[in-house]
Amino acid sequence: MTHLVEVRENLQISRILQEIGEIHAIRGELFRSRAYLKAARNILTLTENLRQMHEEGKLQTIPGIGRGISEIIEEFLASGDVKYLKDLRASLPPGVHELTALEGIGPKIAFKLSQELGVESIEQLETAARTGKIQSLKGFSSKSEENVLKAIERHRKTLQHRLLLGQVLWLIEEIRDHLADCRYILKVEAAGSARRMCETVGDLDILVASAHPEKAIKHFASMPQITRILSKGTTRSSVVFGGSFQVDIRVVSAESFGAALQYFTGSKDHNIKLRTLAVKQGYKLSEYGLFRRKDDTKAAGETEESVYHNLGLPYICPELREDRGEIEAAVAGELPELISLEDVQGDLHVHSDWSDGTATLREIAEAALSLGLAYVAICDHTRSLGIARGLDEERLKKQTLEIDKLNKGFEEFRLLKGVEANIMSDGNLDISNHALKELDLVVASVHSGFKGDEEKLTNRILSAINHENVSIIGHPTGRLIQRRQPLPIDFDKVFSTAAEQNVLLEINAFPNRLDLNDVNSRAAQERGVKMAIGTDAHAVNQLGYLDLGVAVARRGWITPKNVVNTLDVAQLVKQLHQ
Numbered sequence: 001m002t003h004l005v006e007v008r009e010n011l012q013i014s015r016i017l018q019e020i021g022e023i024h025a026i027r028g029e030l031f032r033s034r035a036y037l038k039a040a041r042n043i044l045t046l047t048e049n050l051r052q053m054h055e056e057g058k059l060q061t062i063p064g065i066g067r068g069i070s071e072i073i074e075e076f077l078a079s080g081d082v083k084y085l086k087d088l089r090a091s092l093p094p095g096v097h098e099l100t101a102l103e104g105i106g107p108k109i110a111f112k113l114s115q116e117l118g119v120e121s122i123e124q125l126e127t128a129a130r131t132g133k134i135q136s137l138k139g140f141s142s143k144s145e146e147n148v149l150k151a152i153e154r155h156r157k158t159l160q161h162r163l164l165l166g167q168v169l170w171l172i173e174e175i176r177d178h179l180a181d182c183r184y185i186l187k188v189e190a191a192g193s194a195r196r197m198c199e200t201v202g203d204l205d206i207l208v209a210s211a212h213p214e215k216a217i218k219h220f221a222s223m224p225q226i227t228r229i230l231s232k233g234t235t236r237s238s239v240v241f242g243g244s245f246q247v248d249i250r251v252v253s254a255e256s257f258g259a260a261l262q263y264f265t266g267s268k269d270h271n272i273k274l275r276t277l278a279v280k281q282g283y284k285l286s287e288y289g290l291f292r293r294k295d296d297t298k299a300a301g302e303t304e305e306s307v308y309h310n311l312g313l314p315y316i317c318p319e320l321r322e323d324r325g326e327i328e329a330a331v332a333g334e335l336p337e338l339i340s341l342e343d344v345q346g347d348l349h350v351h352s353d354w355s356d357g358t359a360t361l362r363e364i365a366e367a368a369l370s371l372g373l374a375y376v377a378i379c380d381h382t383r384s385l386g387i388a389r390g391l392d393e394e395r396l397k398k399q400t401l402e403i404d405k406l407n408k409g410f411e412e413f414r415l416l417k418g419v420e421a422n423i424m425s426d427g428n429l430d431i432s433n434h435a436l437k438e439l440d441l442v443v444a445s446v447h448s449g450f451k452g453d454e455e456k457l458t459n460r461i462l463s464a465i466n467h468e469n470v471s472i473i474g475h476p477t478g479r480l481i482q483r484r485q486p487l488p489i490d491f492d493k494v495f496s497t498a499a500e501q502n503v504l505l506e507i508n509a510f511p512n513r514l515d516l517n518d519v520n521s522r523a524a525q526e527r528g529v530k531m532a533i534g535t536d537a538h539a540v541n542q543l544g545y546l547d548l549g550v551a552v553a554r555r556g557w558i559t560p561k562n563v564v565n566t567l568d569v570a571q572l573v574k575q576l577h578q
């Protein structure tokens with residue numbers, strides 16, 4: 001599992017081409033714009049790493065990528081920068097980028113507003129709207145003015161929105177890449193909720209070690225993705241990325257970096273308990289270090305480990321720092337051995353172009369191989385999900401024959417024959433038993449009929465667990481983060497039945513699902529339930545979401561032996577047929 005960085009690189013390049021395309025559209029260069037937007041889209045669904053394709057001289061074999069675009073890709077791969085994009089950005093009037101963050105304001109309108117009214121920020125646009133300047137423009141009315149004001153209001157509300165962890169991890173990579181270019185910066189870590197791998201992040205806290213704080217801050221504040229600077233001091237700064245997400249940066253000395261990292265990682269409750277423990281042992285713990293009370297000398301601070309060790313504790317992983325018993329467990333020497341990404345050998349929930357995924361079976365296998373995985377379970381939707389081109393028995397049969405054929409060509413890799421069947425409102429599955437019997441594994445999930453009381457919904461899940469062919473319950477609570485509440489199910493019954501029937505509960509790793517979540521996985525483990533991590537990927541790049549599934553498991557105190565993805569393929573198949 002060492003190639004996630006390269007998968008991210010594809011995404012990064014796709015975003016650069018996307019932005020170039022958008023700026024060309026603003027400038028009215030529609031033909032060019034389309035070419036870049038198309039290239040950006042094609043790269044998103046690419047199965048190979050661009051870096052590798054570049055090394056093999058194959059960039060121009062990608063549809064929509066000619067010499068010009070391949071040169072841009074090469075420049076990015078070599079230097080991490082694209083001068084063409086920088087120049088394009090500089091060619092736009094200030095503020096245009098910020099205005100496009102508003103709903104209903106595309107690049108073209110933003111450009112027009114900035115040209116004709118001279119507005120350079122959302123605030124100035126608001127003033128223009130309130131003073132009737134927008135309706136006086138040709139092609140605009142008092143209605144458009146109202147719409148602009150509403151969009152600004154909605155934008156301010158989403159400003160307080162939390163981002164999904166998956167989105168933030170991505171942003172952290174970009175910030176790291178940028179800060180890596182500054183020779184005054186010695187260390188960079190993301191702290192706060194992002195480091196604890198919380199499912200959503202309110203603001204991102206970046207911690208930097210440097211002996212020249214002002215230079216470090218200046219370098220950070222020059223990131224082109226920053227749309228607004230809220231404050232900029234000598235050792236700290238707060239800025240807004242992409243029009244809505246706040247990032248706080250703090251610069252400390254290398255000697256107190258560990259103590260600062262410990263402090264700003266939180267959680268607040270974990271820190272409070274740790275400080276109390278420090279006081280009991282005659283210390284004072286702050287963001288500057290761990291100090292002996294009697295003479296105020298420093299006992300630790302350069303590394304986080306040194307802080308914990310001097311308090312007589314083993315290192316406590318950031319994912320555990322929620323004051324959910326981790327300090328007590330550390331004192332007792334009973335911290336769990338957490339699962340890690342390296343333990344994971346395969347992905348147990350992936351969609352192909354046989355239903356609503358975008359990749360072919362072969363493309364999925366190749367992408368998984370390049371990620372270092374040993375197996376992937378193909379789990380396409382079944383027929384009652386019409387919109388997702390769900391499979392009936394006949395197409396499922398054809399798919400399994402295709403998988404058998406492909407598997408003959410692999411030496412140390414296997415596509416597992418699976419399906420994601422729907423749990424109907426009566427608790428039955430929408431596909432016949434004889435079709436399911438032929439498969440390596442069956443994921444059963446609720447995709448419709450979310451209304452109903454706890455008893456009814458619990459019974460639906462229980463009958464799926466009791467179904468003779470079901471191996472895994474997919475995204476067990478059905479929640480979508482910030483969009484749909486979890487189903488009200490009786491976990492007590494679900495856990496005891498799953499443990500009894502040897503049915504696995506999924507930790508779905510898709511960024512807006514993370515279902516089971518940390519708390520529920522931990523409860524499941526305590527009840528003897530084993531879990532399966534599945535990315536629910538619908539495109540090859542999404543196989544990289546495995547790290548989010550692992551993060552949930554780690555926050556849930558889950559050990560490797562309770563996650564079947566840590567088994568090799570032979571052990572796994574055996575376990576699935578128990």
Ligand code: DGT
Nearest residue numbers: 192193201202203205263264265266267268271272
């Ligand atoms: P978020 O941003 O809402 O997702 O959550 P956090 O945990 O990142 O919270 P944030 O950004 O307010 O603060 C970052 C860390 O800084 C927090 O986890 C612990 C530390 N911290 C902040 N304020 C306090 C405080 O008043 N007391 C203590 N002990 N720690 C604090």
Ligand code: CA
Nearest residue numbers: 192193203204
């Ligand atoms: Ca934060």
Ligand code: CA
Nearest residue numbers: 203204205248
């Ligand atoms: Ca913060």
Ligand code: ZN
Nearest residue numbers: 420445474475
């Ligand atoms: Zn599903």
